[in-house]
Amino acid sequence: MKKERRFPPREARRLFDSDHLTNETLLRLLDGELTDRETDEADYHIQACWSCRSRRQAIEQGISDLYAYQEAVASPYLPPPLEHRSVFLARVDALANELGRPSPFRVWLNALYRALGPGEIGQVAWIAGLLLLLFSIPAAYFLHAPAKVSAEEILSRAQNSENASLLKTAEPVVVQKLRISVGSKTLTRTMYRDVKHHRTVSHTDSNPTGESLVRAAYSKYSLDWNSPLDVVSYRRWRASRQVHNDRVVQTERDRLTLQTTYARGNIAEMDLTVRTSDYHAVREDLRLRDNSEIEIAELSYEVVPLASVASNIFELSKLVGAVSPPPIVIPRSTHLDSATLAIAEVSAEVALHNLGADLGEQIKVSQHDDREILVEGVVDNDARKQELVSTMETIPHTRLHILTIDEAARQSASVSEPDAGNPAHSSTQQMISTPPLLDAQLNTRFPDKDQRIAYVNQALSLAQLASARAWALNRLADRHPSQEVLILNEEKRQQLQTLLSDHISALREDVRALQNQLGEILSQSSNTPAANTSVKAQLEAGTVRAPDSSGDWRDRIHRIHSSTEAIHEAVVALLSSSQPHDENDADGIEINLRTSLTQLDTELQDIDQKVHEPSLK
């Protein structure tokens, strides 16, 4: 009796032909090519079907016969002849030599392929590996991402970095090379910034027109031409504006950029980029409201001692006063009252002071026909001129007569009288070939010639700086008599006090530095009282008297100026080979020099307090 099928008809039709298994089903059953369910079904049927069972046995017999036949056919040739094996080995060797050893990369690749091949690693492992890779990429990104820092932290670290770089050197001069791009105009600017004495000189590789364009853009957006890429200036500038949003991003592998957008003003965004290694500011990008951009990129940055730069790099042109520069910029006409002029003059002096242009630079401020303040002078180059012009032109009632050295030189043929009151000039009238008075002491203290030269240069430089400060103070004292101070408003009076105080503080530092510098050599020189000499006479004439000898700060400043000038000349006489003195004068000059330095320090301390009095007049 025929059994009922257990499988659905559709599946069963593949195995059965009518009521019997097909030949293919029987063969596949014998070959193990049926599924488990098919095998069960076929076996179940065969148990009940004699026909199918006999057909299966016939196929098995046929396979057996075929196998026996094939074996019989091949048996005469098996096993294969042994001698062919050695031939094969030789051929493999030859082929190996022909192909050469695979490269290490190929070996590694093959090993990797074998290790990850489908035969070695399952599908689950593949999926797990891919998932691991997918998760590891963001994990690696976050692990290597720099620590988050705030805007203030970046600025603070950048400022600390700059301060730290300056502390390594006694009298640091920052030599900075910048590439400044404004629109399509690009120039390279090299700056020398004397940090201690607030002096800056720079030059660019651009023609005057190009530089003027860049400087005009700086001026337009109230940027400090003298302090590009300076973190302190940037923080000050930033504090004066309303910050809309701060964002710190890593722009390169070792760069962090503080992207700051501003709600108001011409500048829409200002980005400051620092190195992650030391937080040194290396780039500034400004995006303006009109979508134009200003880029400042640092090409090099170096802090060197003042002594290592050319001694005259901060000195002024010798042509001041030698020319009558044509008037430029902003003519003004009507007569003004004294108070307005006095206020304008203070404003001009403050501006010059901020630009470091009042330390002996060939700039003179004066009142002209009671109508305006005349600022005239000669500067090193067009960049400096533009800097001064762009700053000074905003001061009301001010007229500018500024020339560059080149411009002045072209007009100087008919002019010969230098400005006798200028300290820079006075320091250059020298060089008669006599040895310095302390030549022996110098040779003993500094056997090495280079060391000796460096020492002398540094001492002379300090003396000259002090002289420049005193000269600036003297100018202020001359320009601001009591009646003019009285008519100043409170703000301008305070500005004037600050100006005086700045110079006095700086002069005190210079004097003390000069004392220390000279202490190395003076302590070894003779301490014998000296006879009267020309320099000694000057010293005595200029020696600062007792601090309470005069209540007027102007008189004191005049004396300080005289004393400083005398000290300057004494230093030159002792250390420079330019002054023809009797060698016997050395001891006297030295004694008076030391005394003058001490008294000058005391006087400066006193005058510092004096100019801070609220009732300055």
Added chain:
Amino acid sequence: MYVQLETVYSFAHANASSDGIPGISFRGADDIKSERRTDDSGQRVVRLYDTLRPSLYRYLINSGISPQDVEEVVQESFLRLYRHIQSGGGDENLRAWVYQVAHNLSCNLHKSRRRLIDAPPEMWEHLSHSTPDSTPGPEELLLEKERYSRIRDGLSKLTQLQRDCLNLRLEGFRYREISEILNVSTSTVAGSLRNAMSRLVKGCV
């Protein structure tokens, strides 16, 4: 140096793996390593050569390759295997890979030389006198001869594809492997084997 192999072939479980052959064990692997081929690829190829050579011989003989050409086909197949491994080719189921190459080489050989579709006369003479039993009786000899004659006639009526499928199935390859070696579908293999066996076995149809 000859590497003595101990072969125990299992028809039902002869599924190839990457290197070793199921059902086949061999001695002397260390001896092979001591030979001149120092790179792994060479050693693997020689090992496979020693392992697969007898069965490949039988396959090629039964495929109609003359005994003089068989060794050349076998060696060329393994040299190509060496190139394949050296070039970073996959090493899964190398046994099937070798058979496929051998099959293709034999097909090329058939085009240039006379093919032995039937056993040559001298072979038939040998078959006539050979028996599987060492002590055959006259009736057994007669039956054996009749059986071989029937198989021989049946094989001569098969197509090349059917013969190839039969030969590879006799070598233990599964339908899927046969389809890969012959580059046909699995159903074609199944159909070819069904038709071949129908012709060879009386009463199946």
